[in-house]
Structure formats: structure tokens, C-alpha cells
Amino acid sequence: MASVTLKTIAEALGVSRTTVSNAFSRPDQLNPELRRRILEAADELGYPGPDPTARTLRRGKAGVLGVLLTEELSYAFADPYAVEFLRGLAEVAAEASTSLLLMAWPGDEAAEVAVREAIVDGFCAFCLYDGHPAIEALRQRRLPYVIVGEPYLPGVPFVGIDDRAAAKALCAHLLRLGHRRLGVLSTRTKEGPGDVHFGAARARLAGYRDACEEAAVDWDGVVIQQTVHSREGGRTGAARLLDLHPRPTAILATTDLIALGAIQAVAERGLEVPGHVSVTGFDDIPAAGEAGLTTIRQPKAAKGRTVGRLLLGGTHQGEAPQILMPYELIARASTAAPPDS
Amino acid sequence: MASVTLKTIAEALGVSRTTVSNAFSRPDQLNPELRRRILEAADELGYPGPDPTARTLRRGKAGVLGVLLTEELSYAFADPYAVEFLRGLAEVAAEASTSLLLMAWPGDEAAEVAVREAIVDGFCAFCLYDGHPAIEALRQRRLPYVIVGEPYLPGVPFVGIDDRAAAKALCAHLLRLGHRRLGVLSTRTKEGPGDVHFGAARARLAGYRDACEEAAVDWDGVVIQQTVHSREGGRTGAARLLDLHPRPTAILATTDLIALGAIQAVAERGLEVPGHVSVTGFDDIPAAGEAGLTTIRQPKAAKGRTVGRLLLGGTHQGEAPQILMPYELIARASTAAPPDS
DNA sequence: AGTTGTTTCTGAATCGATCCAGAAAGTGGC
DNA sequence: GCCACTTTCTGGATCGATTCAGAAACAACT
Structure with a gap:
């Protein structure tokens, strides 16, 4: 009934907790033969692997970036623009062994709670609207965060175009x-x-x-x-x-x-x-x-990469970074002079 | 520099950590006037609120259900079917004060890692394919999980139709x-x-x-x-x-x-x-x-609700539940007898 | 005055890992 | 035989909260 932890395995084999921990997280720190025995015992005892919560608490790093979405999930994903942005973000995140967490909220009231309770290293808020309660919650968490595209607010970290x-x-x-x-x-x-x-x-x-x-x-x-x-x-x-x-x-x-x-x-x-x-x-x-x-x-993917680097670079000291990306007018065949009426 | 914790506040006010904790999590357990003072001090010191990681570790419950998606995010969200399903799932989750976590992976290799490291109370895997490495990882985590719709595998918890x-x-x-x-x-x-x-x-x-x-x-x-x-x-x-x-x-x-x-x-x-x-x-x-x-x-939303109840009901003892939902042939105007050729 | 009960607050134990300083054993050079 | 160095392993402290049994103060009722 009692859950299997590092301690269970350590006692079963007569070694220390640290050694068992090393077997999972720092394989070069112990004898390969002992490591083999530890992993084998872990498997037999049904050890689910190092508990992510405890690991995160101790390390002080979750290895996760939260992406905040509004209620209408389809809003975000029906648009290829969002998909491109996420691709850029995921790319930078992957380089830092960080994964993305898409947070879906049942509604605005739940947003605040979700921001307060999410276990992440930083937030990127996407498709929020001006005055959304989550924005204040983000500020209070004292984690790196960026508002993407909208809304542009003074004193709030921002990445987007003009x-x-x-x-x-x-x-x-x-x-x-x-x-x-x-x-x-x-x-x-x-x-x-x-x-x-x-x-x-x-x-x-x-x-x-x-x-x-x-x-x-x-x-x-x-x-x-x-x-x-x-x-x-x-x-x-x-x-x-x-x-x-x-x-x-x-x-x-x-x-x-x-x-x-x-x-x-x-x-x-x-x-x-x-x-x-x-x-x-x-x-x-x-x-x-x-x-x-x-x-x-x-620049869609570049925007995602910029956001990722900003978030992974740590908390912004002092001034909130507000980055305006370049844009370009692309004139194609869908516009011409109006018909003579 | 040092982060502000319950202890910081407790020492600043000369009360115990427990009391400060109660001020945030169990307001009925302390004098309203003292609570007011604690919250005020917390605000002044810039306390970001109780650390979600520590809270999760102690409580043994994250209040989060993980929804696993394959690489092609658009796959899941372009289809209104998925949106309906998630609506049902979110509904049941909200009743249990649980939020949803949409997990986006850069690729299959990352899937295993993500499953191993996610801080959730249960998983629901959506749009996986047969043989996906995440399936074995799910089993090892010893958390409740359900495969939705596909693939149907013997011995693996499943909800879907025939x-x-x-x-x-x-x-x-x-x-x-x-x-x-x-x-x-x-x-x-x-x-x-x-x-x-x-x-x-x-x-x-x-x-x-x-x-x-x-x-x-x-x-x-x-x-x-x-x-x-x-x-x-x-x-x-x-x-x-x-x-x-x-x-x-x-x-x-x-x-x-x-x-x-x-x-x-x-x-x-x-x-x-x-x-x-x-x-x-x-x-x-x-x-x-x-x-x-x-x-x-x-039944799209009902499927989501069933999955939610299954996951929130705790770990399945013994046999893996495999639930087949009803389906119905809806004959409309897009089918008729073939033309005489 | 004594018993019971309520409200309010406290200290220690706990959740499950990782980190760090250091111990023990073995290796190699002179 | 001694010193320096590497490899391998250990015990205790720590991350930041929550839980639980119980202490202290005070009110209410015999």
C-alpha cells in the first residue's frame, strides 16, 4: 500500500538514498554494476521513477513553460499563425530541456487560480484581452512572463509587433x-x-x-x-x-x-x-x-523564439522588456484599384 | 535576493509558520484581524503566495489532469470533435477543482520524458498511435490513465467506441x-x-x-x-x-x-x-x-465526462477498465443509391 | 470551583527527492 | 612507505509548504 520511494529501494538493497538517487539522475557517479542492481530492484518493487514534484521542489526548477490560452481553444489552434508561434517557442524550449504546458481554462474566474497554482518556470500569455484577471495574477507570481501580441500594457513584459x-x-x-x-x-x-x-x-x-x-x-x-x-x-x-x-x-x-x-x-x-x-x-x-x-x-516563429529566450533567461530585473518585432507589408494580387463605378 | 516564504512572513510578524499557512489556506482557523495583518505583510514583502510545488508534495495531489497530445497540435484542435471531448472532460474536472494540462511534445522521444516528469494526478492520452513509447511510460507512472479512442490495447484502460x-x-x-x-x-x-x-x-x-x-x-x-x-x-x-x-x-x-x-x-x-x-x-x-x-x-462530451470520472476516481485496482460507448448510424442526405451507369 | 467546550495559535513531523561535504577504498608515482 | 588523486558511497541538511496533536486562554454551564 505504502508508496515505493527511493528509501524503499535503498533499504531493500542496504545502500543509501543518495546512491539510489544517483542511479537515476547521475549515472556516472556510481559503479555500473551497482546501478544495474538498483534499477533491477526498482523495477521489481514497482518504483515509478523519481517523484517529479519532490525533484522540482528541491531543484527549484520545473523544466516547464506555461502557455496560457483563453477559453476558446479553437481560437488558438484553428489559426496557423498560433501553430507557427508555438513551433518557435517549442524549439527554444527544447534546447533548454524544457517542455510546454498548454493551459486550458474553463473560464476567466478559473484563470487566476490556474496561474497561481501552476508549477512552471515562466508564463507566456497568448490571446488574452485587456483587463483579464490573469494579468494581475501573473505579476504576483514573480516568475518570468510575457504577454504575446495582445494586449499591450505599460509596465508589462511584451513581445509583438506594432x-x-x-x-x-x-x-x-x-x-x-x-x-x-x-x-x-x-x-x-x-x-x-x-x-x-x-x-x-x-x-x-x-x-x-x-x-x-x-x-x-x-x-x-x-x-x-x-x-x-x-x-x-x-x-x-x-x-x-x-x-x-x-x-x-x-x-x-x-x-x-x-x-x-x-x-x-x-x-x-x-x-x-x-x-x-x-x-x-x-x-x-x-x-x-x-x-x-x-x-x-x-515573424511568427521568430516571435515564439524571442518569447522563449526571454522566459528562459530568468526573471527580468527592473524594467519590463517590451519587444517590438519587425513587420512588412506584402502586396499581392488581392488588392488593386477600385472598379470605375 | 533570498525568496520570500511562509517563514519570512512568520518571522516578520512573530507568529508561527502554521498560522501564516492557515491565513492563506484555511481562513476559518484564525482570528480575522490577525489574518488581515498577515495578508498585508505578505503583500508588502512581495510574497507570491504558497508555493504550488511544496503544496503539491505535501498534499500528495496536484489538482491537474494531463491531456497528452501528439506532435501535430492542429490535428487535435482543428477537429471540432476534440473540442467537444475536451469540453466534457473539463466539465467534470472543474467539479473536482481540477484543471487540465494540455501537453505538447516536440516529438515521440520527448513523450516518454514528459510523461515521466509531469506533475499531474492522472493522464488521458488522445490521438496516440499503436506502439507509441508514451504508452509504456504511462503504465510505469502508476497513476490513473486512460487511452481515448485509439489505440485499443489489451490490458490498457480505454474509453471509446467500437x-x-x-x-x-x-x-x-x-x-x-x-x-x-x-x-x-x-x-x-x-x-x-x-x-x-x-x-x-x-x-x-x-x-x-x-x-x-x-x-x-x-x-x-x-x-x-x-x-x-x-x-x-x-x-x-x-x-x-x-x-x-x-x-x-x-x-x-x-x-x-x-x-x-x-x-x-x-x-x-x-x-x-x-x-x-x-x-x-x-x-x-x-x-x-x-x-x-x-x-x-x-457521444463526444459524454466520452470526455466518462474519462474525467475514471481518472478522478483514483487508481484502478486489478483489471483495467475498458469502456465502450454507444454509437449510432445517422443516415442523412449525402447517401443514396448509386446512379444507373 | 470544577468540568467541558471553543477559539486561536504553536512546534515538530512529514511529503520525496537533491545537494554537499566528506569518508573509505583503491591507484599510481616517487 | 608516503603523498596525492580518483572512484565510489554515505549521512544530514534542505527545498516550502501542510498536518496533527496539543497548549493556552477564555467562556459557559453545573
């Missing part, structure tokens, strides 16, 4: 081509249609607005259609925009996934991209290139 | 309708085109075969096309099948997601479902109903 400036550049590109009737397709907010809650979406909308104001285009005349963050969501959302009279000549989607759905919706109407409607995305996922989508490219 | 029998029923349905030229769309295996590695896919193929043999249809004449597990993968895979001469009159996809892609491919050829080609799926995800897809319905 979403607002990038969005402005993208919108300015459309305005330069001559577009004046714009439609925006944004990810759905948590709060319902009133307010755009997600930091990145909000920053991107602000960037579009900046560009409009600079070009003296009336921002209030721009229709903002919210939708689910998926290809299908882009299709149905775009359908709404295409029903408007007069129809927008350009659709700005806040992510590539949505933009790809929008392109599909345009085709289903028997219209052409960019002949009748121009479409832009955001992120430059692999499928964007194939579809000839004009978008903002951001 | 994939083979379900697949047989589905295929028999097509054969009853009169189909004789079948095409199969299966998820890609790890090993390449030679052998179908994933347990469920293999079991489903075996079921199709059973039905064919019972109806004296030549199984060797059935083309098996492998593809990526996604809607897009289904589209391209089905395109290959539709290029065959003579064209199959029915396509059996091993998952709904693939089937939905197949339906799209048929439409793109200017053909009709089920007029020219019948299509079947597997799992009955929400989108399957909308698309009128004939498929096998299995």
Missing part, C-alpha cells in the same frame, strides 16, 4: 490605390457587438482609422462587421458586407483566416478579387501566399 | 443502397503510405472491409487514398478519387472533417451529392448536420 502602425500601412495602401468605400471584418469581441475587446483587433482597427483620417476619409462611414475567427466566419461576415448598397470596394479583415473566407464569399457572388473587391488580411499565414492575399507579414 | 463495428455498419449502409465501387479517404499515417498507423483509422478501415467481405464485394478493388486531417485535405484527397476511371460511386471518409472537404470537391467537379457520388463521414460534428452528412454519431 499592430496599429502595421494596420495603418495596410489601409494606407488601399487608400493610395483609390479606395474610398471600405468594409472591415473583425474578430468577434467577448462583450458582444458594442466594443472590440481583443487588444490586437482593437489596435488594428485604430490603425485603419489613423490611415483614413490622414487621407481625410470619413471613418464613421466605414462599416465594421464582426464575426467568428475562422474561414467560415470570414465567409459569412463578408457576405453581409457584400450585401450593402453601395457595396464596399475593399474589405479589410483583421486576420488572414477571415480574409480567405472573404475571398471565397466574393467568388460565390460571382464577383472577382481584386476586379470588383479588394481584400486584405493580417499575419501572412502560409495559405495567404497561395491565395495571393495582400497582408502584413510578421 | 470503431470497427461502427465503420462496418456505415459501409454496410452504402452496400445496401447498391454501391459497389467504393473509395476510402483516410487520415495520413505516420509511416507513409504503406501502413495505416493510427488506431482509429485502422479500425475503421477494418470495419469497411468486414462489411465488404460480408457482402462479397472485393476489398482489393477499393481504393484507399490517404490525406491530411483537415477539410482542405479532404478536398484534395477526394479530387484524386474522383479522377479515377471508373469513378467510385461512394466515398467513405474516416472523419467528418475530411468528408466535408470531399463534398466540396464533388461540387467543384460539377457533380452532385448524392446524385453522382455518396459521401460518408465519421463522428457527427456539428457541421455534419448542417451539411446533411451521413455519419456515425458518437
Whole structure:
């Protein structure tokens, strides 16, 4: 009944706990023949291996990085952008013999508890929104942590791009081509249609607005259609925009996934991209290139690697690091001058 | 420099460690006024809260269930089936104040290590394949664990449906309708085109075969096309099948997601479902109903709940529980008699 | 005054490993 | 035969909390 520990094995063989521990963790510290006997005895006694909890407590290092996700798991994984980011993060983590822990929460209330109780060496928060209770909990844990992409908050470690400036550049590109009737397709907010809650979406909308104001285009005349963050969501959302009279000549989607759905919706109407409607995305996922989508490219895997290095580098003394990664406007075939109307 | 612990606070206030511990974990065990002072001092000293590792070691319970995923994260999350399952699991876990830990591995070799070192109360392995090294590691940890859906192995705790029998029923349905030229769309295996590695896919193929043999249809004449597990993968895979001469009159996809892609491919050829080609799926995800897809319905969330209860119920003594859940053939509009050729 | 009970707090033991300083035995060089 | 060095093993301290039996103070009831 009593569980099998190092002590059980040590007593069975008449050696010390330390020696048994070495047999598992530092094989070069003992005689190979004795080690063989120890492992054999461990196997016979049903020893499950050194207890990870005790080991972590003593070593003061868990060998784990926590990745915080919001409730909608599908949000994070349906988007190839997230997968790329995680690949970069996992790469750096693996070099430090560290594994990733994806933390799924039933809801916001549980988030705080989860952050407080997770056994990790650091956190990376992904897809949070401004004001999420976990953010304060993160600060209190006094472990290294980084907010990725959104929200950007003063005094909080951050890695991402300047979403607002990038969005402005993208919108300015459309305005330069001559577009004046714009439609925006944004990810759905948590709060319902009133307010755009997600930091990145909000920053991107602000960037579009900046560009409009600079070009003296009336921002209030721009229709903002919210939708689910998926290809299908882009299709149905775009359908709404295409029903408007007069129809927008350009659709700005806040992510590539949505933009790809929008392109599909345009085709289903028997219209052409960019002949009748121009479409832009955001992120430059692999499928964007194939579809000839004009978008903002951001370094996805590199972002993950940067986050990993930051977290594994130890606690940040003093100032919180805030790293802005480079981005690039990729103009492809999905944008052109608007049709003569 | 030295970290702030219970002891630091206790000494600062001249009370015992136990009392400070109670202030955090058992508020009813001490004077409210003293508790207030303790929490205040903790805040001032920058105490990050009781160390989760130490707490776990002492309590002997982590309050965490590990969910094992294979390398392809997208595999698990692109499929609404997985999301539903996790919802059920999370529900039961939440009732026991337990959170879920999604474990992402860089690769198979890392799997063993991760299982050995994870600080959890139990494991649920999802989307593993037969012979995965993690399976042996799971057994050795002597913690409760369950294999979900695939692979089904003797002596290993299991929850799922009888994939083979379900697949047989589905295929028999097509054969009853009169189909004789079948095409199969299966998820890609790890090993390449030679052998179908994933347990469920293999079991489903075996079921199709059973039905064919019972109806004296030549199984060797059935083309098996492998593809990526996604809607897009289904589209391209089905395109290959539709290029065959003579064209199959029915396509059996091993998952709904693939089937939905197949339906799209048929439409793109200017053909009709089920007029020219019948299509079947597997799992009955929400989108399957909308698309009128004939498929096998299995209880997704209930499966998650069952797994959760099993894991939280403690270690299984003696025999490994193997639970087969009910399934149901859902005949919808995507299947009909083959065209007169 | 004595018994019982409640509230509030304490000290030592414990969870299961790892780390460190050092002991014991054996090796090699001079 | 002595010193220096390596290999192999040991015992005790430690990581940071929780648990448990019990002490101290005080109230309530015979």
C-alpha cells in the first residue's frame, strides 16, 4: 500500500538514498554494476521513477513553460499563425530541456487560480484581452512572463509587433490605390457587438482609422462587421458586407483566416478579387501566399523564439522588456484599384 | 535576493509558520484581524503566495489532469470533435477543482520524458498511435490513465467506441443502397503510405472491409487514398478519387472533417451529392448536420465526462477498465443509391 | 470551583527527492 | 612507505509548504 520511494529501494538493497538517487539522475557517479542492481530492484518493487514534484521542489526548477490560452481553444489552434508561434517557442524550449504546458481554462474566474497554482518556470500569455484577471495574477507570481501580441500594457513584459502602425500601412495602401468605400471584418469581441475587446483587433482597427483620417476619409462611414475567427466566419461576415448598397470596394479583415473566407464569399457572388473587391488580411499565414492575399507579414516563429529566450533567461530585473518585432507589408494580387463605378 | 516564504512572513510578524499557512489556506482557523495583518505583510514583502510545488508534495495531489497530445497540435484542435471531448472532460474536472494540462511534445522521444516528469494526478492520452513509447511510460507512472479512442490495447484502460463495428455498419449502409465501387479517404499515417498507423483509422478501415467481405464485394478493388486531417485535405484527397476511371460511386471518409472537404470537391467537379457520388463521414460534428452528412454519431462530451470520472476516481485496482460507448448510424442526405451507369 | 467546550495559535513531523561535504577504498608515482 | 588523486558511497541538511496533536486562554454551564 505504502508508496515505493527511493528509501524503499535503498533499504531493500542496504545502500543509501543518495546512491539510489544517483542511479537515476547521475549515472556516472556510481559503479555500473551497482546501478544495474538498483534499477533491477526498482523495477521489481514497482518504483515509478523519481517523484517529479519532490525533484522540482528541491531543484527549484520545473523544466516547464506555461502557455496560457483563453477559453476558446479553437481560437488558438484553428489559426496557423498560433501553430507557427508555438513551433518557435517549442524549439527554444527544447534546447533548454524544457517542455510546454498548454493551459486550458474553463473560464476567466478559473484563470487566476490556474496561474497561481501552476508549477512552471515562466508564463507566456497568448490571446488574452485587456483587463483579464490573469494579468494581475501573473505579476504576483514573480516568475518570468510575457504577454504575446495582445494586449499591450505599460509596465508589462511584451513581445509583438506594432499592430496599429502595421494596420495603418495596410489601409494606407488601399487608400493610395483609390479606395474610398471600405468594409472591415473583425474578430468577434467577448462583450458582444458594442466594443472590440481583443487588444490586437482593437489596435488594428485604430490603425485603419489613423490611415483614413490622414487621407481625410470619413471613418464613421466605414462599416465594421464582426464575426467568428475562422474561414467560415470570414465567409459569412463578408457576405453581409457584400450585401450593402453601395457595396464596399475593399474589405479589410483583421486576420488572414477571415480574409480567405472573404475571398471565397466574393467568388460565390460571382464577383472577382481584386476586379470588383479588394481584400486584405493580417499575419501572412502560409495559405495567404497561395491565395495571393495582400497582408502584413510578421515573424511568427521568430516571435515564439524571442518569447522563449526571454522566459528562459530568468526573471527580468527592473524594467519590463517590451519587444517590438519587425513587420512588412506584402502586396499581392488581392488588392488593386477600385472598379470605375 | 533570498525568496520570500511562509517563514519570512512568520518571522516578520512573530507568529508561527502554521498560522501564516492557515491565513492563506484555511481562513476559518484564525482570528480575522490577525489574518488581515498577515495578508498585508505578505503583500508588502512581495510574497507570491504558497508555493504550488511544496503544496503539491505535501498534499500528495496536484489538482491537474494531463491531456497528452501528439506532435501535430492542429490535428487535435482543428477537429471540432476534440473540442467537444475536451469540453466534457473539463466539465467534470472543474467539479473536482481540477484543471487540465494540455501537453505538447516536440516529438515521440520527448513523450516518454514528459510523461515521466509531469506533475499531474492522472493522464488521458488522445490521438496516440499503436506502439507509441508514451504508452509504456504511462503504465510505469502508476497513476490513473486512460487511452481515448485509439489505440485499443489489451490490458490498457480505454474509453471509446467500437470503431470497427461502427465503420462496418456505415459501409454496410452504402452496400445496401447498391454501391459497389467504393473509395476510402483516410487520415495520413505516420509511416507513409504503406501502413495505416493510427488506431482509429485502422479500425475503421477494418470495419469497411468486414462489411465488404460480408457482402462479397472485393476489398482489393477499393481504393484507399490517404490525406491530411483537415477539410482542405479532404478536398484534395477526394479530387484524386474522383479522377479515377471508373469513378467510385461512394466515398467513405474516416472523419467528418475530411468528408466535408470531399463534398466540396464533388461540387467543384460539377457533380452532385448524392446524385453522382455518396459521401460518408465519421463522428457527427456539428457541421455534419448542417451539411446533411451521413455519419456515425458518437457521444463526444459524454466520452470526455466518462474519462474525467475514471481518472478522478483514483487508481484502478486489478483489471483495467475498458469502456465502450454507444454509437449510432445517422443516415442523412449525402447517401443514396448509386446512379444507373 | 470544577468540568467541558471553543477559539486561536504553536512546534515538530512529514511529503520525496537533491545537494554537499566528506569518508573509505583503491591507484599510481616517487 | 608516503603523498596525492580518483572512484565510489554515505549521512544530514534542505527545498516550502501542510498536518496533527496539543497548549493556552477564555467562556459557559453545573
